[in-house]
Amino acid sequence: MRASDAGPLVVKPCQDRCGFGGRVVWSVAELGDVPAGKEPVIARRYHRLQGRDRKVYSIGGRLFGVEKIFPARTEHEKYGEPFTLSQELCKIALR
Numbered sequence: 001m002r003a004s005d006a007g008p009l010v011v012k013p014c015q016d017r018c019g020f021g022g023r024v025v026w027s028v029a030e031l032g033d034v035p036a037g038k039e040p041v042i043a044r045r046y047h048r049l050q051g052r053d054r055k056v057y058s059i060g061g062r063l064f065g066v067e068k069i070f071p072a073r074t075e076h077e078k079y080g081e082p083f084t085l086s087q088e089l090c091k092i093a094l095r
Contacts, residue, residue, distance in 0.1 A: 008046040013039050056085065056093045063093055 012022030052067040068080035
């Protein structure tokens, strides 16, 4: 089975910053519309956002979690709110 057979994919450049240049590809036919550039791309399974977007940051060997509303409509939503990381999320982030 091909990865595209299991549902939509997010396709974006490896050096993507802030979500620019990425897109959701809903079918194999749409893959032909993805611009071919010089840099490699990443394809990963698309999952619909359920609630808030969670970000995990590693600073000086410490992990921090921030929940954000995406897309942000206010200054408060832009910066988000801290959340406590579960042991499972810490293990994933450290991998």
